[in-house]
Amino acid sequence: MNHTLQTAGPDILVPAPAADALGMSAARARSAELEEQVIKDPGRFRVLTGDRPTGRLHLGHYFGTLHNRVRLQNLGVEMFVIIADYQVLTDRDVADNLTGYVEELVLDYLAIGVDPARSTIFTHSAVPALNQLLLPFLSLVSTAELSRNPTVKDEIAHARQSSVSGLMFTYPAHQAADILFCKANLVPVGQDQLPHLELTRTIARRFNDRYGAGTAVFPEPGALLSQAPLLLGTDGTKMSKSRGNAITLAADADETARLIKGAKTDSERHITYDPAGRPEVSSLLLLAALCRNQTPQEVADGIGSAGAAALKRTVTEAVNEYLAPIRARRAQYAQDRASLRHILREGNDRAGAVAETTLAEVRVAMNNHY
Incomplete structure (x- = not known):
């Protein structure tokens, strides 16, 4: 050039x-x-x-x-x-x-x-x-x-x-x-x-x-x-391969669900997007938002007062749906x-x-x- x-x-x-x-x-x-x-x-x-x-x-x-x-x-x-x-x-x-x-x-x-x-x-x-x-x-x-x-x-x-x-x-x-x-x-x-x-x-x-x-x-x-x-890792710290707190592109749907289920949140039931005050909850909201092409606030509004369990279900569904075609291609390439x-x-x-x-x-x- x-x-x-x-x-x-x-x-x-x-x-x-x-x-x-x-x-x-x-x-x-x-x-x-x-x-x-x-x-x-x-x-x-x-x-x-x-x-x-x-x-x-x-x-x-x-x-x-x-x-x-x-x-x-x-x-x-x-x-x-x-x-x-x-x-x-x-x-x-x-x-x-x-x-x-x-x-x-x-x-x-x-x-x-x-x-x-x-x-x-x-x-x-x-x-x-x-x-x-x-x-x-x-x-x-x-x-x-x-x-x-x-x-x-x-x-x-x-x-x-x-x-x-x-x-x-x-x-x-x-x-x-x-x-x-x-x-x-x-x-x-x-x-x-x-x-x-x-x-x-x-x-x-x-x-x-x-x-x-x-x-x-x-x-x-x-x-x-x-x-x-x-995006924070599932333990609330920096996402890193060496810390075992990351969802890899190669992870299957069950492993993804397990990792997100164990992700750190907080005790407040109403889900809000507040990166400074609620970094772990906000990171999960951001992850779901990126996968769904929404804003984190829109994801939070959809969960409301349903609590951390509903948040994690929402994130798991969003991530697995987003990664499904990527994982399928990866599995196909891995065969050769x-x-x-x-x-x-x-x-x-x-x-x-x-x-x-x-x-x-x-x-x-x-x-x-x-």
Whole structure:
């Protein structure tokens, strides 16, 4: 893609709290502009998105990011969907069954409507030219820039290990390689991922300045901020695969009913939507509303004073009805594991060809092609 999209940077010389507020406001404004441009001319955009293969995807993932990927794909945006298998090598429990986790992720993608004919699904480990970009990119950032990345700090803080590997430390630069190998100019992100994307933009800018000779080798990708609703897990905390409080896309109707039946609510019988005062009840209302294409208030009004049991029945029916076609497609794809591997091979070949072209450009720009 030749379109270089700019987003507002954080380099505003005002006190930190005001700078953060101004930076976030600018990022939201720019994201809104990008959304308008996507609607008008989706063919201008190439998106890089993806997941780490650490388990089956759940409803938080679906309404948070997956639904939007399918929307962008169907609009006509060119999609690259990475399964970041190299980025879970720090987790031995996952790494020991990585092939299985990767296949589960592909099943979830296909079930929700990611079309391998229109979206390139690929894995880190199968695209060596992508990973070769990591070395020149690391030469463009300081250790201080890597260490103060908030996502890295959070990963380090929550790592269940006595020490942190170099792979985890270089995660932001590796993510930059993920984005820039295909010259993605748009990346859907949550607010917490903006520092990652800003470092990617910095690496692209520094590479162009140092090696571009007046030509932009890499675009500076724009951030399409997620409007993802906040869905709590069944225990009232953040929905997470590792906490066992999430409803996966692969869960059957009975398991879904069991999980929702055990969901945390409160003692007040009249059901109201009050995210601040009644977060657990409100999250269940929001989930039902998303599945039924209603507002949470409309769902609450329909339940009234029937209590938590009626709320959970309503949510269970809404979720199972919504997920039924997704689960049916998933079960159908799961019957042919060879087809999954074929889809991955094709995606890996496609991504590999793009990465080789980009790496060749990088070598020419750096004057180290032989």
